[in-house]
Amino acid sequence: MSSAKKGHLSQLSLGGLLITLGIIYGDIGTSPLYVMKAIIGGAAINADIILGGVSCVFWTLTLQTTVKYVIITLNADNNGEGGIFALYALVRRTKVKWLIIPAIIGGSALLADGIITPPISVSSAIEGLRTYYPSINTVPIVIGILFVLFFIQQFGTSIVGKFFAPMMLIWFGMLGILGGIQVFDNFEVFKALNPYYAFHLLKLHPEGFYILGAVFLCTTGAEALYSDMGHCGRKNIRVSWIFVKSMLVLNYFGQAAYLLRFEGKTLVELGGPNGNPFYLIMADWFQPIGITIATLAAVIASQALISGSFTLINEAMRLNFWPKVTIKYPTELKGQMYIPSVNWLLFLGCALIVIHFEESTNMEAAYGLAIVLCMIMTTILLNFYMIMKRVKWYFIAPIITIYGIIEFSFFFANIKKFSHGGYVTIIIALLLITIMFTWFRAKTISKSYTKFVKINDYKKVLAELSTDLTIPKYATHLVYLTNSSRTDEIEEKVMYSILQKRPKRADIYWFIHVNILNEPYKTEYKVTEILHDDIIRVDFNLGFREPTKINIMFREVVKNMVQNKEVDVTSRYASLSKNNILGDFKFVLSEKFLSNDSDMIWHEKLIMNTYFLIKKLSLSEEKAFGLDSSSVKIEKFPMVVNPPESICMKRID
Structure with missing residues (x-):
């Protein structure tokens, strides 16, 4: 405030x-x-x-x-x-x-x-x-x-x-x-x-x-x-x-x-x-x-x-x-x-x-x-x-x-x-x-089983992916929401989504983190350039009584960065670029579901099953973050809690 x-x-x-x-x-x-x-x-x-x-x-x-x-x-x-x-x-x-x-x-x-x-x-x-x-x-x-x-x-x-x-x-x-x-x-x-x-x-x-x-x-x-x-x-x-x-x-x-x-x-x-x-x-x-x-x-x-x-x-x-x-x-x-x-x-x-x-x-x-x-x-x-x-x-x-x-x-x-x-x-x-x-x-359970990786380990491959013309371009600007509070880390599933699920080539990769503060009213943001003109992270610091309107807030951040000449959001396609047409923004959200391979004690299983039942009745992630559904892609990821040990099998001729 x-x-x-x-x-x-x-x-x-x-x-x-x-x-x-x-x-x-x-x-x-x-x-x-x-x-x-x-x-x-x-x-x-x-x-x-x-x-x-x-x-x-x-x-x-x-x-x-x-x-x-x-x-x-x-x-x-x-x-x-x-x-x-x-x-x-x-x-x-x-x-x-x-x-x-x-x-x-x-x-x-x-x-x-x-x-x-x-x-x-x-x-x-x-x-x-x-x-x-x-x-x-x-x-x-x-x-x-x-x-x-x-x-x-x-x-x-x-x-x-x-x-x-x-x-x-x-x-x-x-x-x-x-x-x-x-x-x-x-x-x-x-x-x-x-x-x-x-x-x-x-x-x-x-x-x-x-x-x-x-x-x-x-x-x-x-x-x-x-x-x-x-x-x-x-x-x-x-x-x-x-x-x-x-x-x-x-x-x-x-x-x-x-x-x-x-x-x-x-x-x-x-x-x-x-x-x-x-x-x-x-x-x-x-x-x-x-x-x-x-x-x-x-x-x-x-x-x-x-x-x-x-x-x-x-x-x-x-x-x-x-x-x-x-x-x-x-x-x-x-x-x-x-x-x-x-x-x-x-x-x-x-x-x-x-x-x-x-x-x-x-x-x-x-x-x-x-x-x-x-x-x-x-x-x-x-x-x-x-x-x-x-x-x-x-x-x-x-x-x-x-x-x-x-x-x-x-x-x-x-x-x-x-x-x-x-x-x-x-x-x-x-x-x-x-x-x-x-x-x-x-x-809390979900967070404890979320794996994070260092962004530095992926900077090189993301930079090369961004310029790999053999892969169709997925979006000019690809935006992921992350739960990682550290600017040098990202969820493993995000990298899996970009590199393996279906390689997603984009000119600029954006990572957005929303941090809810202990105070009621505050709207601040911080921009971290991880890799020039390739990877940018934006951290929003919002009071716990502030509405979470990421679509509007992110637009203001990009507008401010363009004015300060920190980023060029013009489309990279030659025909569009010469006419100063803005590039498209695509948001990718991950939606978890409880994997059948999860091995949990009874009360954790009861909590997680109840959680996913309530989640079906609650607001979708894109609406909760105030995103335009026309520019949002939802990807489903299995949530594996306490994955079972590898199964030893014997090969026979």
Whole structure:
């Protein structure tokens, strides 16, 4: 990322604060729709549970969201970018190989959370209609809203995005005003700021510990604060969080103040079958307005999760955690992308969640278990980040210990949800973990069995081949993509393709290597002339959030080299050369398949077979690299893993 870009991200401005409100607080900002309702459940309202629950909410927002994420974790930025994969890209420099495990688990859990957040947010908002229509079936309405939301992703969200900031400002203002009105009638609720009430609930009440599973819902959007740091900047997040937290706390305490007036009653008695404290604190005349604003806020929360999922998958692809898929850029806005396959898989998952659980109350059981796993994984990576930054151990130890205790407590409290719906998000997370691990491990196995040769050993023969008129010319410029990070080496299969499979005569041989960097935004290249006017290598250094458009990038490189008189790309055919006709460029890509001669142990065989199955469903290499299919030749090569020993045979007459 350029210094100008980083400078922009670090600036504190009113516009930046508004954009931050619109982009990153949707998930955590819509939590008041269901947190207090989940804490009480179907039980009678009890002062100990209300005060203890709202005390737990306040201290969770303070310790988990404010201290861990806003104050500590936002410091772990990768050139202005945040999120668990950005954090992993930083800490993998420590060369601790097993850190790939928390990165994959955390990323998968965050994606699984992205499937449950839109249904629970939109359902909680729409269920407010039951105040007027008690028997209304909200399932088709919720699915309809989600379909429209996912459908418009292909057109980009730049226009809709301008609506997000003022809408979320209205939303948080409404939260604060509604809560403030109730608190004004009962200031005693503020005694819940004393952590004693949280401790009292957890220690003495038989259900106290498991109420933590509901309390945790108030901080599920904390990971989004970190993931979207690149869009808003650290300073804007920290300053805007003061306002957001104040409004959230006012609303939670307002709901608590209201409920304390009805001790002994149930939510059903107060508001019917779907009694929700969030809507109960509204005046009757305001409820239609409140439902509308809540629905719009829920849609914005869903949009943030969808955009975050696109970014996460894009990063996973660059880090070799995910198969290559089509990425589209519907607008010129940097960082905005649309991934059709992920978009519709997310919609399918959301629709199935709505159909399966029907009510937001039922979804609460599925919510939280996956995201607490993500938070634990972030804590593990954060530990190594602080070690890498040479933070003193007496600072690291208490921080990691405290958050280890807090997050594992939330984890065990959420375990109770497993059989009531938590299994859904865990199954989704396990499926994503399997895909990511299989893809990464298969790439590692493939790389370990790739043979490289020294280019110097082939310079002479390539130079002679280039001028051998007895062999028909294959292309004026022949381009190979190589995985070799060393400029003096090339895959053996590339030389086999040029010299043996079918001798390919070309005037100039180009070798292109794409190096994905640990930082998010960078587009650099380096040209190495291996043999003058015969062999040229180009190394692209791209940030892990940059699109891989090799066709366009390579064209720019050649154009620049021609301007600098480093290469002549005019056709070498006499009739074309005298008319200054440019020579043709031909790309050759190798596509591997698993050889029957491979001798692998069972788990390697399972991984490789799964990898090639997924590969068939993923994007082709030429599309993944942004190449023009009309100028690409695909060659299939057998991948032989652990080739068998030579067979001894006896010749007989």
